Amino acid sequence: MADGELRDGEERTPARVLTVQVVSYAVLFGLAVVLGFAFGMDSVAALGAAILLVAVILVVFHVCWPFRAGLPDRLIGLVAGVLSVTCAVTPLASDSFFPAAGPLALDGKHLMYRLVRWAVCFAVLLIVLTIVAFGRQMAREERSHLIRALSHCVTGGAASVSVAGWCFLPDLVTIGAAAPDEGLLGAFIAVMAVFAVIAVLFAICSVPWWREADPDPALPAPWVGIGLLPVMFSGLMVFAACFVMQLLGA
Template sequence: MGKPRSWEKPQKQKTQRDDEAVRGASGQLGMTRHGEFTVVIAQLAAYALMFGIVYSLGMETPGGIVGSGMLAASACMVMIVGWPFAGDSRQSVFGRIFSAVVFLVAAIFALQGEFYTDATFRRWALFLVVAFAAIVVVSFLRQMLRKVRSHLIASMSAGLTAAVTALGSTCWVFLPALMNDMSSKQADSATGWAVFIVLAAAAVLLLVASTSWWKELEHPAPFAWMGMGMLPVMLFGYLVFVAACVTHWML
């Protein structure tokens, strides 16, 4: 008998370890698993777009306001598509839809009335308090209505964080007011420098925290690195609103 031909040779059976190695290698090189560097780059690009677009379109002009709102909507969309949280796709459906609804409601509310008056800041602060309470109640009721309450804490925390983050992204509409106040002569004061230092330090802390969150995320969804990059930027919106309040009344 001669040697068996190549197609006659017994094929080696794939093991579970081989499958995991293939998935791991494809994840490292594909759209699912990226390093912390890509998360950082996504954040820096988002910050550059936010400040650059508002500055180029004009601070406290219709173009600047619309530009900040459109960029906030884009960041929210990226987070929803590139879901940066643990859990399978079925568990994330409600969280994605709820986050989109929260953003739309907040955006519609933000468009009511005049921009950047004393009443605007008071009205938005009150809205944030009410929205926080509503998000917590809806998230809790959603978990209680589930037939199978497996991974209850993880599922609730993911949906809650996503909704709060979506709400924070709408606070970026106050960036034109903040930039306008910080570019005035009164900004060259102790208050102005304190606001700048706090914002810069918070941005750095959120950036460092996001790299830690990314390392801890297991089995990320496709494009989750982009969603993780937007997460700190959207949360930074709360600080933009607080800083805008401070500069509005104290500068």
């Protein structure tokens, strides 16, 4: 198969992949800001919308899976993503890894506590994901393209775990709204500028990703999955932005 062409002869233009990213960022940030100002920065509506959008991204990514991997590999990533979201928005799973009444929680630093708690869960999930993905490949009767299959499974799973970071977007909007009053507007602008630069770099990288991808021809619209990869990994930047602003005193 020649570079730049799909199996059906369709051109692998980057426009659709980049459009997926632009639309995703616009919807995520736009809805968070609108709901935050309409119902309050700490409103259930803003958090609920963030969780809903994360769930939609997670499902669409696994439907439009951009890698050559089987259904079990996709299910591994999907389950890991659901667990990551659960750890980000509830204490149910994460209490197993992090104390429910740690020093941060007792000191009233609830957002920092939630961030650190999810970071611990994120690390645990990545370790478990790697072990399960390796075990899945070892269990295959036909182990052809073992390294490729393992890397695809782990990459998809890591993206699925990372997307849960977008659940902290309402908190980031809250921090941004309060930054001028707390004398941290410059710091917030700098943090968001770094966010934007990394998002642009992700977008640039997604172009060769799509041109060199070898998706399963039986799966629909793999370009959507490629386009969502940078958005999903950007969940880590939302987490990092909140974490840095908390360290600065927001």
